[in-house]
Structure formats: structure tokens, C-alpha cells
Amino acid sequence: xxxxxxxxxxxxxxxxxxxxxxxxxxxxxxxxxxxxxxxxxxxxxxxxxxxxxxxxxxxxxxxxxxxxxxxxxxxxxxxxxxxxxxxxxxxxxxxxxxxxxxxxxxxxxxxx
Amino acid sequence: xxxxxxxxxxxxxxxxxxxxxxxxxxxxxxxxxxxxxxxxxxxxxxxxxxxxxxxxxxxxxxxxxxxxxxxxxxxxxxxxxxxxxxxxxxxxxxxxxxxxxxxxxxxxxxxxxxx
Numbered sequence: 001x002x003x004x005x006x007x008x009x010x011x012x013x014x015x016x017x018x019x020x021x022x023x024x025x026x027x028x029x030x031x032x033x034x035x036x037x038x039x040x041x042x043x044x045x046x047x048x049x050x051x052x053x054x055x056x057x058x059x060x061x062x063x064x065x066x067x068x069x070x071x072x073x074x075x076x077x078x079x080x081x082x083x084x085x086x087x088x089x090x091x092x093x094x095x096x097x098x099x100x101x102x103x104x105x106x107x108x109x110x111x112x
Numbered sequence: 113x114x115x116x117x118x119x120x121x122x123x124x125x126x127x128x129x130x131x132x133x134x135x136x137x138x139x140x141x142x143x144x145x146x147x148x149x150x151x152x153x154x155x156x157x158x159x160x161x162x163x164x165x166x167x168x169x170x171x172x173x174x175x176x177x178x179x180x181x182x183x184x185x186x187x188x189x190x191x192x193x194x195x196x197x198x199x200x201x202x203x204x205x206x207x208x209x210x211x212x213x214x215x216x217x218x219x220x221x222x223x224x225x226x227x
Contacts, residue, residue, distance in 0.1 A: 004168065008203065010197030031216065035215075035218075040220075040221070041220055041221070042116070042202055042204075042219050042220045042221050043155075043204075043218040044218070045215035045217070047218065048215055088154070088155070090155075094148075099157055099170065100146075100157075100216065101157075102147075102152070102154045102155040102156075103154055104152065104154040105154060
């Protein structure tokens with residue numbers, strides 16, 4: 001079963017706008033990670049936020065984590081056409097084998 | 113360049129014909145893992161390995177085998193492929209850390225079609 005559920009499933013915005021996507025999960029976690037997947041390619045790690053952190057930034061990316069609501073958000077500011085991709089959250093719940101559990105992803109289309 | 117390399121990238125084969133998908137990483141990572149990605153189901157872990165000669169089942173191990181004889185290689189073996197194993201497969205690797213997961217590095221994927 002999927003631990004993380006992304007919302008929305010798809011998002012279409014104009015270049016320059018901000019894109020926000022959310023991830024909800026079910027169990028306690030050690031950390032939560034966000035990945036990007038361009039069409040036909042592997043996943044690329046974007047950012048990792050630990051359970052004792054509330055917010056993290058990396059370039060145009062901002063991630064928040066609310067462990068009381070079991071949710072996280074990824075904000076991409078000033079989006080570019082190159083940001084067109086699918087975005088996945090993945091949770092580490094401390095399971096055996098350092099397992100990451102991925103959500104179904106949000107497909108983001110940035111129109112020039 | 114640090115990378116995870118999978119081969120082949122694409123394969124069309126028939127039911128029952130044994131196949132192996134290779135995975136190699138050049139980052140000296142202890143941890144390696146195989147996932148399959150299916151529409152609407154996200155990524156699901158098949159098998160993982162914490163180090164040489166240490167492998168364990170993930171969420172969907174049925175019909176697959178793996179081996180970890182060397183640190184850099186983690187092949188995925190389908191002894192008798194069936195159509196329900198048609199999928200996009202990813203190999204990933206990472207360092208192991210006592211504080212929790214490290215970011216995983218993914219290969220570019222192998223698209224398997226089993227007819």
C-alpha cells in the first residue's frame with residue numbers, strides 16, 4: 001500500500017507561476033524525501049526533510065513538514081518549462097531495510 | 113560521473129524466457145534496491161540489499177530473484193517471466209546511515225514487455 005499520497009495528481013501552470021503539491025502519509029516517519037522524474041528517466045532526489053524539521057529550502061524549492069497532520073508540501077517558485085515532470089514524495093518509516101515508500105506522484109506541466 | 117547504470121533500457125520478450133536486468137553503481141554505496149513502477153501504483157520495492165551477500169524481500173518479490181556478489185552490482189533475475197511483470201523497472205543505490213535514509217540515486221530505468 002502507498003504510504004504517501006500526493007495531491008493534486010496533475011497540475012498545469014504558466015511559466016513564472018508557483019507550483020504547490022502536497023503529500024499525506026499514514027504512519028510516523030524518520031524523514032520524507034521529494035523526487036522528480038522527467039519523462040522516460042529515473043528519479044532524481046530533490047530534498048530530504050527529517051521528522052524534527054519543519055521547513056527546508058533548496059534553490060527555488062521549499063518543503064514543509066507537519067508531523068502532527070502527517071503531511072508535507074513542495075513549493076516550486078517561479079516555475080520554468082524545465083520543471084515539467086512528475087514529483088514524488090517518499091517516506092522513511094524506519095522499516096527494515098531502510099525502505100522508502102513512494103506516493104503516486106503529481107504530474108506538473110509548466111507552459112511557456 | 114556518479115551514476116547507476118541499468119541494462120538493457122528496453123526489452124521485449126516472451127513468457128517463460130529467463131532474463132536478467134543488470135544494475136551497476138560507481139559510488140561505493142552499500143545499499144541497493146529494485147523498484148517497479150506501474151501506472152496508478154507508484155513505485156513498489158521488489159528487493160533490496162544492505163551489503164554484499166545481504167539481500168531481502170521488498171513489497172512485491174514474487175517472481176523475482178536478486179544477487180549481490182559484488183558491492184557495485186545488483187542484478188534482477190526473472191526466472192520465468194509472465195505478462196504481469198510487464199513494467200518499468202528502476203535500480204537505486206544509496207549510502208547507509210544510522211540516522212536514517214540517505215538520498216537514493218536512480219538508474220534511467222528498464223522498460224520490460226513480456227508477451
